[in-house]
Amino acid sequence: MYKKILAVALSATMALGLVGCGSTTSGTVKTDLGSIKLAEYKGLTAYEDDIKVTDSELQQTIDQDLSSHKTTEKIKKGSVKKDSSVVFNYTGKIESKGKKVAFDGGSATDQVADMSAKTVGGSKMIDGFVDALKGHKVGDTFTKKLNFPSNYTGTTTVNSKKVKLAGKSVWFTYKITALQKTNTPELNDEFVKKNYSSDKLTTVKAYKEYQKKELKYNKIMNGLWQDYVADCKVSEYNKEQLTQYESQAESQIVAQYSSYGIKDIKTYLEACSMSESDWHKQSKEAIKSRMVIYAIAKEEGLDGDKIYKSEGDAYAKKYYGADVKTLAKNYGESTVKDTLKLNILLMKVRDIICENVKTKKGSAPTTTVETTTAASTTAASTETTKAAETTTK
Numbered sequence: 001m002y003k004k005i006l007a008v009a010l011s012a013t014m015a016l017g018l019v020g021c022g023s024t025t026s027g028t029v030k031t032d033l034g035s036i037k038l039a040e041y042k043g044l045t046a047y048e049d050d051i052k053v054t055d056s057e058l059q060q061t062i063d064q065d066l067s068s069h070k071t072t073e074k075i076k077k078g079s080v081k082k083d084s085s086v087v088f089n090y091t092g093k094i095e096s097k098g099k100k101v102a103f104d105g106g107s108a109t110d111q112v113a114d115m116s117a118k119t120v121g122g123s124k125m126i127d128g129f130v131d132a133l134k135g136h137k138v139g140d141t142f143t144k145k146l147n148f149p150s151n152y153t154g155t156t157t158v159n160s161k162k163v164k165l166a167g168k169s170v171w172f173t174y175k176i177t178a179l180q181k182t183n184t185p186e187l188n189d190e191f192v193k194k195n196y197s198s199d200k201l202t203t204v205k206a207y208k209e210y211q212k213k214e215l216k217y218n219k220i221m222n223g224l225w226q227d228y229v230a231d232c233k234v235s236e237y238n239k240e241q242l243t244q245y246e247s248q249a250e251s252q253i254v255a256q257y258s259s260y261g262i263k264d265i266k267t268y269l270e271a272c273s274m275s276e277s278d279w280h281k282q283s284k285e286a287i288k289s290r291m292v293i294y295a296i297a298k299e300e301g302l303d304g305d306k307i308y309k310s311e312g313d314a315y316a317k318k319y320y321g322a323d324v325k326t327l328a329k330n331y332g333e334s335t336v337k338d339t340l341k342l343n344i345l346l347m348k349v350r351d352i353i354c355e356n357v358k359t360k361k362g363s364a365p366t367t368t369v370e371t372t373t374a375a376s377t378t379a380a381s382t383e384t385t386k387a388a389e390t391t392t393k
Helices: 002-009 055-068 189-195 204-231 239-260 265-271 276-299 304-320 324-331 333-355 374-380
Strands: 029-031 034-037 045-047 071-075 085-096 099-114 141-147 155-158 161-164 169-183 233-237 358-360
Touching: 029 276, 034 276, 045 204, 055 204, 085 155, 099 155, 099 169, 189 204, 204 276, 204 333, 233 239, 233 276, 239 265, 239 276, 265 276, 276 333, 304 324, 304 333, 324 333
Parallel strands: 045 358
Antiparallel strands: 029 034, 034 233, 071 169, 085 099, 085 169, 141 169, 155 161
16 A cells, blocks of 8 residues: 555656746756756746635545545444445355366455445456345355356466366355444544644644645646746756666556556557657656756755654655655665655645745636646656645645
């Protein structure tokens, strides 16, 4: 779960899609990623109609936040009903040479069936598999004969031989271990204190004001960042950092799309009708956006390392549900530090920009936006918008 969340976090900065026009500052700021001449980032323009937060948007954010804090509990007695969630183990057997034998992939433990959706772990099963649980009680062990569909494409191995499962009879033995209940927390002061203490929130009123501000700031950034970054001028890229970025992005792409036959970056680019030149360009844009964040932070006297030490753990717990030490064990200290530091600085840069915008009535003038390719989005995906996406926690 951490890996999935961290991967989302690593897809962040570029996806913000933010901006404005401003005069260019005279100095060039040097960062570890390279040197860049920043455009003026205070006094950017935002339009009132574009950044207004509606009651329905606020409520949707609150509902999503409460849902993200759902907990489950296992109930050790009761019967399976049409709307139950059921925890169970199962073992499947097929007939081979007159005997019922277990087959590869036919058994599992601690599975959760959603009776209303007729799924197990969110996946559809063969007809009758989920329905077989209905009416049974916690503790029951029973066997149900079913059939694989005639058009079933799966195969298995029995006694080292490949066997097609299409049309075959199968006997599943179930063991129901519990019913599962999902609890969604109520929005009250206790919830706020428990989950937003790092933001110094203690009341529902303060929480709603906080969420409304976060939504507003994200709207401001969605209207500003992309154009603002375009106004900044890179003087020099750190070639070593650029090469490292591309290597990480390539590894992520191959890992994500290997099941679709993508074995290296070349086949991916061919699938996207994208040239190597375009790929390098997208990589530079991703690095540039990071560079802008670090440069503004430097101009504002923000020390990323010190901030990481003082705020990193609280940030990790809030957005990733684990402390820095736990994340580091799973993904490496360097990766976690770089990701969290960038996220935290992004949030602080966002606040600086949003606190200094100039608002105008109406909506921003309509402009033609060039559609980005899938590879462009993925290149940006080794960055970090988690901060913007998860301001609702």
